[in-house]
Amino acid sequence: MLETSKDLEILQNLKKGDEKAYKELFDLYYIPLCIYSLKYCDCYDVAEDIVQDLFIKFWNEKLYLKIDNTISPYLFKAVKNNSLQFQKSNPHTDEINDYVYKVIEGDEEEIDMESLETEKEKLYQEIEKLPEKSREIFKAIVLDNLKYKEVANQFDISVNTVKTQYSRALSKLRESLDIIVLLLIVS
């Protein structure tokens, strides 16, 4: 909760009718909220839409007038609810979904830009350590969100090879997951 005082200041200024505070609020929380939304909806466009709609509503309906303490818990909660609503429930997977939310909520720490940047660097370092082929395939699948088949076409290899390489990358990264988590706590 590093940003508490900034957050409170913004709220005070918004209530005073200071419009610059609205831009400050956007600068402070837009990216963290998008990242947070992605945890639940797993779609870039949807995440940004949800957060943008919230910012528009926040201003148009003067929602800040109803907030007494810090703004961030309100924003994060709203984003989570809306992102979960989007998550079209697949009746087959409801039970696993419950389990999944427990997993992703496990790391429910406050998201701020500074820790996002640190995390980004560490994670990229881990990717760079992967063997070249699995690295490229991992990037295509996770970072570019391509389907196995698209990746297979692009690299001119079989779908099974894609799967094998992708699994290798994941299990390597899994080995370093503890290190990543540890590093983030220390840093």
Next chain:
Amino acid sequence: MSFKEIDIFSLVKSYIDKSLDKDQYVILKTWLEEDKEHQKIFSDYLQVYKKYRQISFLEKIEKESAWLKITSKLNQPVSKSIKVKQLFSRVSIYKYAAIFIGIMAGGAFFYNLTQKTVVSPTEVALRLTNGTIKTLKTSEPKTILKIECNAVQLGSQLTYEKTSFDEVAVEYHKITVPYGKVFDIVLSDGTQVKLNSGSSLKYPTQFVAHKNREVLLEGEAYFEVYKDQAHPFVVNANKDINIRVLGTKFNISAYPEDKNISTVLLEGSVSLYPEKNKYNIKNSTLLSPGHMAIWDVEYRNFSVQKTDIEQHTAWLDGKLIFKDTPFKTIRKKLERKYNVQIVNDNLLLEENTFNAVFDSETIEETMEILSRSFGIHYRIKENTITLE
């Protein structure tokens, strides 16, 4: 790794894709319930996946265009004194996948292009699919103009709403920038383009799925191409050569030379090939960082050489940097930047090379500097400068 584990990966991915069917679900669920260790594996993989998705998202978020979108939908607009940061700051160079500048040096060609145009040559013009031409007034820096298909103009920037790729053929828009102006465009895939004076760009308002993202350039432009490996980005320069963006993180820029098309790469890789050829990695020219590819329009070949990047990107900051540059090139660049005509009959001077750096000088100041440093005499009459 066991075969079984590979299958589980697939199931985890299908779960994430939401494409898991009932049978697969039963397999995954049974496997999860079999062993506490399995649950640990599953949650670890899920966490790895989520973490990496987040960082890749972090790279892709464009705060400035989000802010534009938000402010355009507020029922009581926020104060105009709240400035939107310029898209093309130095820092942003490293944020995007690909950056390049394509320059046509054929000055005479542009001359005709801008002189003959029906629209007032002092304003930026947008031609829509049906041929109508809209004038984009950039003088009012804070007006927001809504144009069809959710494009928003804000001062000297036109932003298309980010859309998913379309299945069918699309509409084309064409922006023409007159001498004396520069203009920013954000395409519907998130690619950012800065058009230099006396240039035009034709592009689809929405790109087509499973096809290359193709745009047509005449003149000089700086691109920050949004990374999408499934849809290569191809710039067709002057209907002569194609510049195709490959790889992940790289920057390109180009530099005008008479009768040449030059492309300068800042980081990563691009490939170039004559438009008539189909793209084939084996017969295209690959460029590595810090190098410039020059296409000789007459002899129809590429040559590659090491180059100083700053010289070619200076215009983005409104600067001009000349190193051993022939006067005729300097003259053309000044004409474009300041929307003036410079007449020089001294052929010896045309070929002489000079070193110079210009920042925010007016044309009068610039001419004064040239005069004092190189002993050039001139007269200014309205928009024409005559050298003596």
